[in-house]
Amino acid sequence: MKLNINGKPVEVAAEPDMPLLWALRDVLGMTGTKFGCGASFCGACTVQLDGEPIRSCQTPVSAVGTGKITTIEGLSASAWGRKLQDAWVALDVPQCGYCQAGQLLAAEALLRTTPKPSDADIDAAMSGNLCRCATYTRIRAAIKQAAVS
Amino acid sequence: MTVEISRRNFLFASAALSGGLYLGLSPEPVTAAEAGQLNAFVVITPENRIRIMAPNPEVGQGIRTSLPMVIAEELDADWATVEIVPTIADAKVYGRQVAGGSQAMPTHYENMRRVGAAARAMIVQAAATAWGVPVAELTTRGAMVMHGQRRAPYGQFAAAAAALPAPDPASVKVKDPKDFRLIGTFQTGVNNRTIVAGKQGYGIDAVVPGMIHAAFHKSGVQGAKVKSANLDAVKAQAGVRDAFIVPGTDEYEGLASGVAILADTTWHAQRARSALKVEWSDSPAAFQSSAAWAKMAAEARGKAPAMPIHAAGDVGSAMTGAAKRLSATYEYPFIPHVPLEPINCTAHVVGDKVEIWAPTQNPEPGRAAVAKTLGVPPENITIHMLRVGGGFGRRLQNDYMVEAAWIARAAGRPVKLTWTREDDVTQDFLRPGGWHYLEAGLDAAGRCVAWDNHFISYGRDGKFARAAGIGPTDFPAGIVDNFRLGATVLPLIHTTGFLRAPANNAFGFVTQGFIDELAHAAGKDPLDFRREFLGPARIIGDPNARGSYNTGRMRAVLDKAAAMAGWGRKLPARQGMGIAFHFSHLGYFANVIEVAVSPAGDVKVVKIWVAGDIGRQIVNPAGALNQVQGSVLDALGACRNHAVTFADGAVEQRNFGDLPLIRMDEVPPIEVAMLTPDYAVTGLGEPAYPAVAPALANAIFAATGVRLRKLPFDLTQLKA
Numbered sequence: 001m002k003l004n005i006n007g008k009p010v011e012v013a014a015e016p017d018m019p020l021l022w023a024l025r026d027v028l029g030m031t032g033t034k035f036g037c038g039a040s041f042c043g044a045c046t047v048q049l050d051g052e053p054i055r056s057c058q059t060p061v062s063a064v065g066t067g068k069i070t071t072i073e074g075l076s077a078s079a080w081g082r083k084l085q086d087a088w089v090a091l092d093v094p095q096c097g098y099c100q101a102g103q104l105l106a107a108e109a110l111l112r113t114t115p116k117p118s119d120a121d122i123d124a125a126m127s128g129n130l131c132r133c134a135t136y137t138r139i140r141a142a143i144k145q146a147a148v149s
Numbered sequence: 150m151t152v153e154i155s156r157r158n159f160l161f162a163s164a165a166l167s168g169g170l171y172l173g174l175s176p177e178p179v180t181a182a183e184a185g186q187l188n189a190f191v192v193i194t195p196e197n198r199i200r201i202m203a204p205n206p207e208v209g210q211g212i213r214t215s216l217p218m219v220i221a222e223e224l225d226a227d228w229a230t231v232e233i234v235p236t237i238a239d240a241k242v243y244g245r246q247v248a249g250g251s252q253a254m255p256t257h258y259e260n261m262r263r264v265g266a267a268a269r270a271m272i273v274q275a276a277a278t279a280w281g282v283p284v285a286e287l288t289t290r291g292a293m294v295m296h297g298q299r300r301a302p303y304g305q306f307a308a309a310a311a312a313l314p315a316p317d318p319a320s321v322k323v324k325d326p327k328d329f330r331l332i333g334t335f336q337t338g339v340n341n342r343t344i345v346a347g348k349q350g351y352g353i354d355a356v357v358p359g360m361i362h363a364a365f366h367k368s369g370v371q372g373a374k375v376k377s378a379n380l381d382a383v384k385a386q387a388g389v390r391d392a393f394i395v396p397g398t399d400e401y402e403g404l405a406s407g408v409a410i411l412a413d414t415t416w417h418a419q420r421a422r423s424a425l426k427v428e429w430s431d432s433p434a435a436f437q438s439s440a441a442w443a444k445m446a447a448e449a450r451g452k453a454p455a456m457p458i459h460a461a462g463d464v465g466s467a468m469t470g471a472a473k474r475l476s477a478t479y480e481y482p483f484i485p486h487v488p489l490e491p492i493n494c495t496a497h498v499v500g501d502k503v504e505i506w507a508p509t510q511n512p513e514p515g516r517a518a519v520a521k522t523l524g525v526p527p528e529n530i531t532i533h534m535l536r537v538g539g540g541f542g543r544r545l546q547n548d549y550m551v552e553a554a555w556i557a558r559a560a561g562r563p564v565k566l567t568w569t570r571e572d573d574v575t576q577d578f579l580r581p582g583g584w585h586y587l588e589a590g591l592d593a594a595g596r597c598v599a600w601d602n603h604f605i606s607y608g609r610d611g612k613f614a615r616a617a618g619i620g621p622t623d624f625p626a627g628i629v630d631n632f633r634l635g636a637t638v639l640p641l642i643h644t645t646g647f648l649r650a651p652a653n654n655a656f657g658f659v660t661q662g663f664i665d666e667l668a669h670a671a672g673k674d675p676l677d678f679r680r681e682f683l684g685p686a687r688i689i690g691d692p693n694a695r696g697s698y699n700t701g702r703m704r705a706v707l708d709k710a711a712a713m714a715g716w717g718r719k720l721p722a723r724q725g726m727g728i729a730f731h732f733s734h735l736g737y738f739a740n741v742i743e744v745a746v747s748p749a750g751d752v753k754v755v756k757i758w759v760a761g762d763i764g765r766q767i768v769n770p771a772g773a774l775n776q777v778q779g780s781v782l783d784a785l786g787a788c789r790n791h792a793v794t795f796a797d798g799a800v801e802q803r804n805f806g807d808l809p810l811i812r813m814d815e816v817p818p819i820e821v822a823m824l825t826p827d828y829a830v831t832g833l834g835e836p837a838y839p840a841v842a843p844a845l846a847n848a849i850f851a852a853t854g855v856r857l858r859k860l861p862f863d864l865t866q867l868k869a
Contacts, residue, residue: 015387018416026362026414031354032347034538035415036489037570041805044489072347085345092337092771095779096209097344098489098538104345123814130805132489132539133209134782135775136816 003064005030006074016062021045023061024071032072032101036130043129046102047071053106053128072101080111083149087142095133103129107143116147185307187268188315189242190220190261197304199226199292204236204243205253206510207340208540209779210834211772212253214339216261218769222331223265223323225289226303233339238512238532246534248510249545249647251734251832254768258830263318270321271313275306326766335771340536352508352535355495357563361390363556364418365566366425367407369575369799371643372432374406379426383410386424388417393559395552401609402644404522405548405576409556415567434642435798442795445639446584446605450478454603454635455611459621462631467599471590475670478586479659481860482792483579486648487808490538492573494553497563498523503530507550508537515547519554541783542647546578574808575800578646579793581607581617585659590631595671597664597682600629607641614645616652622696623652624660624732627689628682643795649783650835653733657839658846658860661729665847666856675728675847676711680704698732702762702826706730707739709760709822714741723747723869724755725851729843735829736836737762740781740844746852750867754817754845757781761823761837764830776833777821784841786811788862 001012005028014023024030024047033056036044040055047056048070075081084107087093094100103126110117110125117125122140131139185193192200201220207213217233220226238246245256269289276294277284288295292303326332343349375394383392389412397406408425412418449455468474495506503525509515512532520527537544549566557564568576583606590599608614619636626632648654668678686701707730710716714726723746730739743755759777767773790809794801802808846857855866 018414022414022416026416029356030347031350031356034351034489035353035491035567037805038419039570039804039806042489072345076346085342088345089337089341092335092341092775094209094338094341094344095211095775096489096537096539097338097340097349098351100344101347126813128812130489130810130812132487132541132810133775134779134786134811134816136782136811136813137778137819138775139813140816 001061003061003069004066005069006071007068007077012061014061017060019057020047020059020061020064020069021056024056030071030073034098034101036099041130042099043102043106044099046105046129048105048109051109051112053109070105072104075104075108078108078112080146081108083146084108084111084142087146087149091138091142091145093135093138093142095135099129099131103131103139107139107146110143111147117143185304185311187271187311188264190264191224191268193272193303193307195304195307197292197302199224199231199303200234201226201231202236202243203233204246206246206248206512206534206537207235208248208510208537208544210248210776211338211769212248214336215769215772216253216257217339218331218336219258219261220265222329223262224269225292227291228331228336230292235534238516238534240513246512248537248540249542251736251834251836254830254832255735258768260318262323263321266321266323267316267318270316271310272303272306274313275310276301279306279309332766332768333770336769337771350535351490351538352506353490353493353538353567355506355535355565357495357497357506360495360563360565361411361560362413362415362418363553363564363566364410364412364422365395365407365552365556365568366410366422366427367405367572367576368429368432370429370432370434370797371405372434373429375408376428376430378408378428380408383408383421383425386417386421388413389421391560392421395555398522402548404551404555409559411560411564419569432642432798437641437643437795437798439794439796442639449603449605449637450586452637455637457635458619459626459634460632461626464599464601464631464633467631468588468590468601471598472593473591473670474588475591475666476586476588477663477666477858478584479662479858480584481582481655481658482794483582484648484787484791485574485577485579485793485808486541486543487573487805487810488539488541488543491570492543492549492568493566494549495563495565496550496553496557498554498558501525501529503554505530505550505554506533506535507547508535508544509547509550510537510540510542510544511547515550518547518551522551523554523558541649542651543578546644546646570805571803574793574802574804576644578615578644580648580651580654581614581645583607583617583655587659587663589663589667591667591671595673597629597667599631600625601633604634604636606636606638607645608638609640609642611638613638614641616645616647619652619656620696622690622694623656625682628684649780650733650838653731653835653839654784657729657731657733658842661731661840661843662846662858665727665843665850674717676707676716679707679728679730695735698737702737702828703730703732705824705826706737706760706762709824710739710741710758713760713820713822714743714758716741723852725848725853727844727847727849727851729840729847731839732836733839734835735763735831736833738837738840740840742841742844742848744845744848744852746849746867748869750864752849752864752867754785757817757819757841759819759821759837761821762826763823763833763836764828765825766830767823767825768830773823773833774821777837778819780835780837781819781841782811782816784838785845788842788845788860789864790861792861
């Protein structure tokens with residue numbers, strides 16, 4: 001099966017019903033995308049499909065088709081992605097850091113469509129992503145910093 | 150354990166280094182030829198590259214950044230260019246490698262200063278010899294040695310310095326803290342850049358050549374063993390390579406019995422569980438249910454505690470003579486840790502040698518358990534401590550390490566074991582629930598003169614389960630003259646464990662809620678009542694014991710939080726402020742929370758003010774503020790909907806759908822102030838947690854007149 005991941009065609013030896021999460025992690029060795037709950041509650045496995053954040057644990061590879069997948073490993077190809085990464089580092093957002101790949105991909109999709117997000121915009125776009133360390137205060141600040149950088 | 154700086158440690162650390170380089174987590178290996186290894190923690194190459202070891206497990210508390218900062222400060226290294234190298238588990242070399250109890254900083258702070266200062270002294274000595282000038286005339290900064298206009302990088306003297314005898318750490322001179330350039334400054338996490346690029350290896354990301362993926366299916370009722378299983382049907386599932394029964398061991402908390410499924414991917418292994426049918430043996434845990442325990446707890450009410458714990462003064466007479474008596478029942482549930490990285494471990498067993506890649510908070514008990522279960526010498530076990538995707542105390546227990554090692558030996562190849570979230574919730578080492586039957590007496594002046602607590606907890610054979618106990622000196626023992634504490638233990642056969650601010654995470658709610666009730670019963674302002682309750686500044690308890698505390702420090706943070714919040718401000722109807730304080734893990738914290746409660750009973754937290762004191766020095770304000778904010782929100786989230794219940798012997802909840810955690814749209818503004826009185830430096834992973842729930846309950850009371858005495862809070866009571 002052929003997928004388009006981070007702008008490159010990739011051959012994946014996976015059954016059609018294998019969730020994209022496990023194709024990435026266990027077949028392709030792209031471990032930046034994280035397993036958190038396997039049931040779309042936590043958002044740790046968030047990737048983008050044609051720019052939209054999706055739960056890779058709930059998305060069979062057969063549903064991806066020719067869509068363009070962006071994972072955390074490809075985030076820096078986006079100008080917003082780089083700004084967000086810089087803000088995340090500068091404001092020291094991560095604690096354990098495990099959820100942050102999903103947070104960043106959700107935030108990038110937000111800024112691409114809403115470059116000057118309000119607090120309500122941030123709430124709406126980010127409330128699907130759990131951070132067990134509760135770094136939310138800094139995630140919000142970093143999104144705002146990236147938006148003006 | 151004190152840190153020895155010796156030639157012996159040089160050799161140990163070199164061996165440790167080569168083993169610790171894995172997953173591209175570290176810079177390239179230090180070879181013996183280039184190494185200017187000054188002690189177990191500091192390597193300076195001739196090219197002036199400075200490597201500082203980070204020996205403690207990183208669970209998000211920032212210790213991989215803050216401990217090396219302490220070394221770098223005294224070393225006068227250039228923080229922007231130092232390389233931080235995580236180490237393997239080796240307590241002989243690195244001392245206590247535990248992420249627990251907020252103890253890393255109090256244990257290591259002074260030692261790590263001396264580690265850095267000793268390495269600097271060796272460089273300076275070598276430079277003085279090379280330049281033929283007295284040591285006293287040399288200064289250092291940014292990894293450069295200076296003498297007048299002359300300056301040279303540390304690396305130039307590294308080889309000569311490494312050949313010098315290591316100085317006695319006790320006699321090494323450390324800086325006057327007013328000369329600190331790095332400690333106390335905002336420094337971002339050393340792994341941040343790899344984290345945001347998706348390149349940071351966590352335990353679950355371990356890859357070992359030849360590795361296979363494992364699921365381990367256990368009964369939700371602990372103690373049940375596999376009698377039979379349809380292994381052939383499981384083995385026929387796509388991607389499955391093998392399936393076998395793990396008989397388990399007989400001791401409590403030993404290796405559990407279950408079925409291991411080995412497959413090409415985690416997904417194949419987990420999916421095959423749906424085809425698995427297991428016949429389980431009966432377990433003595435099957436009687437367990439939340440309803441049964443609630444009944445037992447109710448029956449214990451009014452009876453004498455089965456286990457007297459502490460008594461002072463004469464509670465009976467003081468109650469009889471009290472002008473007012475108040476009683477209340479406080480209650481809290483079992484709660485799970487649910488770190489976001491599911492439980493996992495990778496192991497490889499060859500003969501009697503074991504190699505383990507684990508996200509663990511506490512490697513040495515894991516080594517001991519693996520050695521015992523597999524019958525191999527502990528020194529044959531190498532433990533790579535990979536970055537941990539959240540601990541909260543769950544990974545102080547190493548059950549997964551034993552499981553992975555046992556399964557890997559049976560498989561004859563490297564195995565990565567990954568639990569599902571459902572496995573995690575149903576097999577956690579839960580924070581124990583409990584009840585407190587409280588009674589207190591107030592004298593005519595409204596002062597608390599008697600305190601009686603019958604604590605209902607969990608355990609086995611009349612003893613407390615892990616993290617289910619209470620200490621004889623716990624607050625407010627030693628403060629109230631007539632004090633009595635006893636416990637009754639309900640039977641429990643399910644693993645319990647330490648969760649962030651163990652015991653305190655519940656006791657803070659109990660004591661500070663009840664004290665608030667006493668304040669109102671006495672007709673006093675809750676802040677004034679607490680000041681009076683604490684009394685004059687003094688040490689409560691044995692000053693040499695860890696549990697002793699200073700009421701003056703407690704009162705200082707209480708007053709600070711009140712001042713920050715503008716305590717006493719007039720607020721509109723159905724808005725209110727609550728205040729609470731708590732001492733735990735050597736830290737002092739007080740909170741004020743302001744809430745607005747809608748007519749429908751929805752609680753909006755308007756703001757949280759936090760004042761803390763963990764001694765004279767905040768090593769890294771970046772990490773410190775993150776810990777405080779995280780602890781506060783963790784505790785706030787636990788006030789609502791966070792509870793584990795039992796039926797038919799097993800946990801009823803399964804995933805985050807049953808255990809809602811706090812999310813972005815529920816986060817209030819948090820203002821934090823840290824006082825820095827001149828006391829020893831202590832840790833920050835836990836003490837900001839316990840005073841949150843009571844401050845919220847007290848605020849809700851102020852807003853509505855409804856007293857919440859049970860966690861999680863039932864907000865349906867708050868309708869206007």
